[in-house]
Structure formats: structure tokens, C-alpha cells
Amino acid sequence: MKNISFWKMHGAGNDFFVINPDIKTYKNHDWSQLAIKVCDRHFGVGADGIILVLPSEVADMRMQIINADGSEPEMCVNGIRCFVKYCLDQNLCKDVDGSITVETLSGIVKTKSIFNDEKLVTHVRLVLSEPDFDPLSVGVKTNLTPPVLDMNVDVGDAGMVSTDLVSMGNPHAISFIETDVFDYPLTSIGPLVENNKLFLNRTNFEIVNVRDRSNLTVRVWERGVGETLACGSGACAVVAAAHTRGFVDSLVNVELPGGTLKIEWGGEGEIVLTGPVAKVFEGSWEV
Structure with missing residues (x-):
């Protein structure tokens, strides 16, 4: 040894x-x-x-x-x-x-x-590379045209979770919710989304509150790990989805349980993270 x-x-x-x-x-x-x-x-x-x-x-x-x-x-x-x-x-x-x-x-x-x-x-x-909205890059086979927003994921007795699909070189399913992210049952819903048969290689799962056009609050269920205090690629994927939906501007603070990450993205090209x-x-x- x-x-x-x-x-x-x-x-x-x-x-x-x-x-x-x-x-x-x-x-x-x-x-x-x-x-x-x-x-x-x-x-x-x-x-x-x-x-x-x-x-x-x-x-x-x-x-x-x-x-x-x-x-x-x-x-x-x-x-x-x-x-x-x-x-x-x-x-x-x-x-x-x-x-x-x-x-x-x-x-x-x-x-x-x-x-x-x-x-x-x-x-x-x-x-980082430009966010990829092709569902195949997230491991999802579908006829839907990218960007795929509001794709329902069946989580059994908990119903359906509406997700946006984004790849940052790894797969992310993102859900924008109205209720406080800290009241969301992530420990029970997270593994059901991560391991759902829709995702060929499993997926990371983020839940998001939009605070204003420059601030998002996020919790993360990380593939192969569980809930983590932060996920950098997840923060980038969330901003890409939020910008595509018209929720945020090009400079965004992403607040996670472990700290704040600063993301810059104008809707195309490379995305920049500082943390x-x-x-x-x-x-x-x-x-």
C-alpha cells in the first residue's frame, strides 16, 4: 500500500x-x-x-x-x-x-x-462552449425541434415535471418554478428526473426561481452525486435557458446554496463563468 x-x-x-x-x-x-x-x-x-x-x-x-x-x-x-x-x-x-x-x-x-x-x-x-439545445446532446430522442422547452418528465405519483433541455458538454434538465426552490422536494424528485428513461445517460436536474432580470436562485440535483451546494455547468445551462425564454439579460448572478456564480451570455457563442x-x-x- x-x-x-x-x-x-x-x-x-x-x-x-x-x-x-x-x-x-x-x-x-x-x-x-x-x-x-x-x-x-x-x-x-x-x-x-x-x-x-x-x-x-x-x-x-x-x-x-x-x-x-x-x-x-x-x-x-x-x-x-x-x-x-x-x-x-x-x-x-x-x-x-x-x-x-x-x-x-x-x-x-x-x-x-x-x-x-x-x-x-x-x-x-x-x-465555455456555446450552450447546446439539441435534445440528442442531452441524451433525449425526440422529434421536437430545439430549443426544447417545457418537456414533461414523468415522476410517478408526483406527476409531471416541466423541463428545458440544455447541454454544456454534460446534460441538464431545468425546471423554472414559482414556489420557493428551498421548499421544493428535491431529494425525492431529483433522483426520479436523473434516472428517468427519457435520458439515455441520466441527467443533472436544476430547479430555478427567477428573482429579476439579473438574479436567479437555483438548487441542483447532480447526476451521480445527489444534491450539491453548487454546479457550474448547471448555472450556465440555467442562464442559457432563462435567456432563451427572455427572463434575463446578458449578465446574471446565479445564487446557489454554496455561493454565487457570475454568468455572461448574450444568446449566442461562448458562455463565461466566474466563481x-x-x-x-x-x-x-x-x-
């Missing part, structure tokens, strides 16, 4: 176990099993997922993320912010102005970091 060093980190409360494994030593390691163990909040470190810091041939660094249930999502925006802080605070990238690129399963993400007086990263700005990131502690784990 060997010990591997890790950082516990979070982006707006979405927390991760971040490691920089030697790829030769751990070439065939079962990272999914490690994720299940360390992410357990009673018997492990406790996290929404683990992040592997890896070399890349097409970007400055490559990020691999594994959810708490051992599944591997396409990408994670809050995770990318943690990844970037880890790399820059430890001088893993030959960076000049805080701009690095990150390879993910859904493509390359451009980032720009904000530093404090101690030259440690406090916030990260990410430039906080922090290191909680560091340690080692026997693998």
Missing part, C-alpha cells in the same frame, strides 16, 4: 478530493473505487468527487473527474476551478498571467485566474 497526497478543495461548496498521481506508479489503478471510498462523508474524507491532475498533449493540463458514485462525467465547471487553483498554486504550469487551458472529456476549456496578495488563486474565469475557489486542507490517503 502507498500513501498519496491530496488537497480537499471546493468551488462554491461543490467539494473535491484533488490528487496529482504519478501515472507510472498508478497506471492501472481503479480510481472509481477510490472515489467511492474517499467521497463517503461518514467513512472517508467526504467530497462530491475526485479530480486527477494529469498531463495533456493538447492543453496545459488534463483533468479527469470521477463522481462520488464512481461514474465519470464529461466535465465539471466547479471542479475545473479547483483544478486550476491546484495547478497554479503549486506552479505545475509555466504560466505568466494566470491563463491556462484544461483538457476535459467535453473539450478544452480556457481559464483566467484572479490572485490575492499572496499570489494564490481566489477566483477563476472560464470560457470562487478555495483550498480547505491537505493530507494523505492510503491507496
Whole structure:
């Protein structure tokens, strides 16, 4: 058995176990099993997922993320912010102005970091691909023409949930509701939407209150994790859907239980997210 060093980190409360494994030593390691163990909040470190810091041939660094249930999502925006802080605070990238690129399963993400007086990263700005409203990109086979808004999802005895479909490189089903999001039974409805047979690869699920044209309040049920305090790609997907519906302007604050993310999108092209990131502690784990 060997010990591997890790950082516990979070982006707006979405927390991760971040490691920089030697790829030769751990070439065939079962990272999914490690994720299940360390992410357990009673018997492990406790996290929404683990992040592997890896070399890349097409970007400055490559990020691999594994959810708490051992599944591997396409990408994670809050995770990318943690990844970037880890790399820059430890001088893993030959960076000049805080701009690095990150390879993910859904493509390359451009980032720009904000530093404090101690030259440690406090916030990260990410430039992400244009939101995709094609239902196939969310894993839904339908004859409906995009954008697909108000698609009903059958959640059994709870009835139907009206959802908007958006992909940010990973799937999102979004429901705009009138009642307070904090009164919504997300822990019971969330898994029914996530695992509904309509979604070939399962889905993330967001519920949204529109406060005004610049402010949204959101709760998230994350695929493979459960309810999380924040979801960066979810915040982007929510703003894309809200803008398409005419609910918001191009600069939006998305309030989540773990903090606020700032989203910029004018209705086409790349979408930009800026949010906080922090290191909680560091340690080692026997693998």
C-alpha cells in the first residue's frame, strides 16, 4: 500500500478530493473505487468527487473527474476551478498571467485566474462552449425541434415535471418554478428526473426561481452525486435557458446554496463563468 497526497478543495461548496498521481506508479489503478471510498462523508474524507491532475498533449493540463458514485462525467465547471487553483498554486504550469487551458472529456476549456496578495488563486474565469439545445446532446430522442422547452418528465405519483433541455458538454434538465426552490422536494424528485428513461445517460436536474432580470436562485440535483451546494455547468445551462425564454439579460448572478456564480451570455457563442475557489486542507490517503 502507498500513501498519496491530496488537497480537499471546493468551488462554491461543490467539494473535491484533488490528487496529482504519478501515472507510472498508478497506471492501472481503479480510481472509481477510490472515489467511492474517499467521497463517503461518514467513512472517508467526504467530497462530491475526485479530480486527477494529469498531463495533456493538447492543453496545459488534463483533468479527469470521477463522481462520488464512481461514474465519470464529461466535465465539471466547479471542479475545473479547483483544478486550476491546484495547478497554479503549486506552479505545475509555466504560466505568466494566470491563463491556462484544461483538457476535459467535453473539450478544452480556457481559464483566467484572479490572485490575492499572496499570489494564490481566489477566483477563476472560464470560457465555455456555446450552450447546446439539441435534445440528442442531452441524451433525449425526440422529434421536437430545439430549443426544447417545457418537456414533461414523468415522476410517478408526483406527476409531471416541466423541463428545458440544455447541454454544456454534460446534460441538464431545468425546471423554472414559482414556489420557493428551498421548499421544493428535491431529494425525492431529483433522483426520479436523473434516472428517468427519457435520458439515455441520466441527467443533472436544476430547479430555478427567477428573482429579476439579473438574479436567479437555483438548487441542483447532480447526476451521480445527489444534491450539491453548487454546479457550474448547471448555472450556465440555467442562464442559457432563462435567456432563451427572455427572463434575463446578458449578465446574471446565479445564487446557489454554496455561493454565487457570475454568468455572461448574450444568446449566442461562448458562455463565461466566474466563481470562487478555495483550498480547505491537505493530507494523505492510503491507496
